[in-house]
Amino acid sequence: MKNLKTICRNGTPKWNAEIDEKTLTVRFKEPDILFGVGSDLLTPKFQQILNDFLPRYVAVISHGKYQDYIEEIRIEGHTDPFWAGAVTRNEEYLHNMDLSQARTRAVLSYAINMPYLQPDLEWIIKRITANGLSSSQPIYLNGAVDAKLSRRVDFRIRTKADEKLNELAEGVVKNVR
DSSP, rough: OOOHHHHHHHHHHHEEEEEEEEEEEEEOOOOHHHBOOOOOOOHHHHHHHHHHHHHHHHHHHHHGGGGGGEEEEEEEEESOOOOOOOOOOOOOOOOHHHHHHHHHHEEEEHHHHHGGGGGGHHHHHHEEEEEEEETTTTOOOOOEEEEEEEEEEEEEEEEEHHHHHHHHHHHHHHOOO
């Protein structure tokens, strides 16, 4: 997905995003730009970023040689593991799960309602999912959870090759038993 890497590299400085070239994950990593604290409302700045990013992103993955290989486009919402006022770790996790799910639904809703994406809507709807992950995948810096970096939104592509590799792995495991 050379085109995706090029598009993301050109836009990532102004989006404050990075692309993991191995997993094709685009990570928006500036929580203050994405949402207000404890809110699932997209900030005007994040809306501007999505308006710039999503048409380019979808143009690359939904057309040409890549479109038949895309199994899923995952919008992943992540939080830090903390929640003010929570008494237990379970309470923190569950509040953050609600928040991360609400945020990914907000991004999904914004995306599928964008006028630019309407020509590709059916293709998108068959593949796009909103996945709130709470604080299950925090970012560590110097051995400790970095709360700010942990609060993020990722766009992750799962390809049919991933599915085939999973089938292969399952077959290998069954045959080893």
